[in-house]
Amino acid sequence: MDGFDFSPGAQIPLQGSGGQAVATNALASAAYRDSDVTEILKANSEWHKSEVKAGSSKLFKSEYFKPNLGEAFCRAVQDRMLGGGRGALIQSFGLDPQTVVEHCLSASGLRRARDRKLTLVTVLFGVLFLPGFLLWVLVFRLRDSFNKSKDVAFRSLGTILLLVVAGLAVAFLVVMPLTGLIALYLRAAVVAPVLGWLLAKRIAESSAKDMRVRWEGLLSGSGVIAKIPEAAPKNPNETAREALRQGLEKLSAEQQSNSVFYAGPKGILGMGTRWGSWQLAEELVSADPAKEIHQFRSWDVVRAIHDQLKLLERGPLNTGGFTAPSVKHWIVSPVGEDAGSVSRPEGEDVATFQIKPHEIQRICNHQQFGSGDRHYLGVQFTLWEGQLVLTMLITVTVLHETLRIEVTGHALGPVHPLFLTKPAGRTKTVKKAVRFWETRSISLPLVKAEEVVRLALRAPLTWYPPLLEYFGGKIVLPEPFGLRHAWAAKPWGHRFMADDAMRTAAPVLRVVHSAAMQVLKEHGVDTERFNSRSMALSGAVQEAAPKKADVYDA
Structure with missing residues (x-):
């Protein structure tokens, strides 16, 4: 931390505001997902692409150390x-980033609590009986290799191998040639990992159900609360908790920053x-040729526009209209x-990420030409519960005798549909016993056998996440x-969202x-001349055709 405290004291922030609930909860639900980590690649856009980086270790490179989507996210x-x-960070308009981080x-x-139990099981039933533990892990690894084949017959070899090894294990227990303590240990080494796997399966199944209830609850709007007691320090000596609290406060402060970034064809980030x-x-010409224009600055025009934009939600008819905008x-x-x-920006003109008035x-007034930052007045609408963010930006410049007023429309669309998918149980279609020509669907356990092995192997390493990232x-x-x-x-692609974006332009332009x-x-x-030009633009803005205005054909 940089030593600056952004808040008056230890606080647990509230959940995201109701107007941003869908987008916030959609991204927060990713924290509880148990799908494959590569699913995140489906949400990549034209401009912003996530990557899934494989583990760097060649010795331990295995699917069993690979994280799932929720863990990696x-x-x-x-x-x-x-x-x-x-x-x-880039501001997250349309959602509350602090709520998403809290759910993470x-x-x-929750995963650490589960992994502590699994670590105990792994040590008692695995590490203490290492020969049998390694044997069973090797068998599961070979079975997974067979299951990856596209050949159905070859895939069945994995199940056959598991059954053969299980048969040999039973035979080994019965006809073991050794006696004494070593015989007891070897018998236990064969049985203990199996018992540990059954116990680990119950722990993993219980955790998976809890995670999926939270995943489902967030997307259903049932009010899932993120429990993070470590964000509220109880005394000044709890430095880790204090650092986490300040980190959350710093995140909220940066979210309120009035500084944004223009990245060419990508538009304004966020x-x-x-x-x-x-x-x-148009040219600035005096209304009275005998008099000069009364001096004014760009800020005088911007301030008047600002005051009028604040009144956008008011209208002459009682027909709904605009929601309250952020100006x-x-x-x-x-x-x-x-x-x-x-x-x-930093320096004496900036305080808690806010550039001073x-x-x-x-x-x-002065940075309108050449290098440097530029000023824009923005009116922003957050619609569809955070799924659509419409921003109209206005800039006023005066160069020589020409006054230019530019209005631009920016639209940030909904969260990718990947984050809106609800959890689906594992099912299998089988034939009915009597009416064999009909089929029925049966429910399967949420956690597969190989997932139990993965969680048990990863659990002892979760105390140091960088090591898991190195392996998985x-x-x-x-x-x-x-x-x-x-x-x-x-x-x-959403008809009503597109309509909302284009309907916003004309009223804002006319108020400006x-x-x-x-x-x-x-x-x-x-x-x-200004009035004539304004009337022409008033007609042009009614064209229902969004364009890539940041991509110049030059």
Whole structure:
């Protein structure tokens, strides 16, 4: 930690706000999932791609050390968002990233409790009877190798091998030529791993059911609470808990930052790509040729637009209309399209990730041409319970005698459907005993035999996660990383979401122009040309055709 405390005291943050529940819970549910880790690759977008990195160890390289999706997701998110010396994060508009991280911490805690039990079972029934333990692990490993074959007959060899070894084990117990303590030990070495496997299976099955209840509950909206007692230190000496608490507070503070990053064709990171752009640029001419224009600055126009945008939710008719928007001043920093990281502004003009008002005003008035950050006024709507984030950005520039007012539309689509899938039980279709021409579906245990072996082998190593990553691999998150934009789908495939995006543009554009015209009139500017141009744009904005406005055909 950097030593700065962002909060008044130890607190357990509340769950995400109701308006962002779906997107927040969808990503939080990934912490409890037990599917294959490579499933995360299905959620990759055109711009942001996760990777699944295999383990580096060649000696222990095995499927038994490979993490599942929930294990790898929790580890990756916790390290990236709470780890010491972490880089800047992209804001997650439309969801509460702290809630997602809390669920990752909660899921990791549940797995640690399970792994402590499995470690005890592994030591008592495996390590103490190592010869038999290694034999059974080898048999399961060979069976898994056979099961990967595309040939049905070859796959059946795995089951036959297991049955043969089980038969030989029984024969070995009966006709063992040795006597004494060594005979008792060898008999126990054959039986103990099997008993340990049965006990481990019960522990794993109970844990899997608990995890799936939480997974299902998050997606059903039943209010699953993340339990993280380690985030509330009880005394000043609990440095680990205090560091975790401050990490969560720092995460919330950065989420509220008014600094964002423009990455070329990727658009503004966290807000989505720019789908539309409308520009009003005309010459500043005095309304009275005998008088000069009363002096004004870009900030005067922006402030008037800001005040009018606050009233967007009000309308002349009682027909619903806009929800309350978030109107905020943004400082946009340019970064490369392929930038691997970003850095937030620092210095005396920044406090807790917030650029101070006087610096915002200075950038608005003076940094309009050449290098440096730029000022944008944004009006943002979070819709569909966080699944759709619409942002309209307004920038005002004055170069020589030309005033330019630019309005751009950005849309961040729903969380990828992968995160919205609910848990499905394992079933098998079999023929009926009497009516053999009919079939029926039977339920299977949630945890497969090889999954029990995997959990038992991984459990003793979970005290040091980097070692497990070395053996089994991990998820590599896309950079620059933000929970929301990393796994967002395009909104244009959903008819109503697309309609909402395009319906937003016209009212916002007209409010912006109306407020600007009022300021120009007050300062003695001839608004005839501005009005004509505004009417032309008012017609153009009604075209229902989103474009890739950040991709220039040049």
